[in-house]
Amino acid sequence: MSYENPQQPEGINVSDEHPVRDLFVLLSAVILSVVVLVVLLSSIASWLAQYVPFSTEQRLAKVIGIEAMFESDPAQDSTPEIQVQAREAYVLELGRQLIERAGIDADMSITVHYKPSATVNAFATLGGHVVMFDGLISRLPNENALAMVLAHEIGHIKLRHPVVAMSRGLTVSLALGSFLGITDNTFTGRIVEWIGYSSSLSYSRDQEREADAFASQLLINHYGHLNGAEDLFAAFQEVYDRSSPGSRLPSLDFLSTHPGLAERIDELREKADALGASGTPVPLPWAQ
């Protein structure tokens, strides 16, 4: 017997498959499975969330301490005291009228809060709380635009969006979190997390669309027309333009929690055209 060292042919130990192709196949498979998982879990979670009684939601809001979020904070408050009282009374009264008109269920209660800070925002949260910031209110030219904000937030509560969003959010982040826990590769974890997060954003945009549709219907019922409602989006556009002057960047709808402003204005106009009725927006006592 003779011992020898023959040259081993290349390609026995190393496969000649292109690594980039390998990466794309794997990446598509990961994206597909994460999206399917997020969609599936989100649908189950939001379907179950509608069975959470409103009283439970209120208790939950108390446990989380959500009220602290809209307690008055003198350090942040920028509106003069006299103005605060007048605006607060006005906003709360308009809110009361709209809630009455919306016809909410007997077990549900909606509380409107007025916050005299310069933040340009309004939101609805767990426990039926609607928070209106003076920064947004002071930018609105008429009552109809203010009613559009209020009705939009009331819509969120009536359609149980906060509890549905929380249920979805917790389920998806728990699922992604457990995945991050079991994977030993931080890159893979980050990528999966990002895919999961991006695919769950479209749900929040659906909620905004629903709330917009609810709000415009409520405004038609209340005022008989939609004139002035659009001014809300104009106010947002102005703030947006001011924060990034000169930039005509198209907003990345895919990566945003809200649909684009142009899209929301279009939907409102379509509805107004279909209605045919028009009227004069109600002026606000403090607006010139």
Place this chain on the structure above:
Amino acid sequence: MELIVIASLTVLGYFFGRIAERKHFESIRLREIQYKNILVFNERHLPPGQWQKGPLVGGNVVISVDYFKRLVAGLRALFGGRLATYESLLERARREAILRMKADARSCGAQMIINVRLETASISKGNNDQIGSIEVYAYGTALVT
């Protein structure tokens, strides 16, 4: 932001990793021809002949994993299957370690190495148990006439 960092590291890893790998394989093939006359065997027993000395010879190599390979490996770990990006890495490391062992043997004046063993270790300490770099150590008994 984090995703941009990952993406650029991956692209960098891919290009630099590819260039380094291609050059390394070229150099390995060239040196394998140069060291062809030093025979390597796994045999434990001495072949017949007049052997004067039998020193221990060894060759050691450490190769770092690039981000691209690590990313593909991480994704592959979810589905299973052949880890092609690590296969080429280990192949390079093993062949390089054997070549360095042969260089050691040549400096001893040997023509043959018997009882060759290979040890592989991954250096991952403090890095979340991820494979940061791999070490391959080849060693055996050189036979000098």
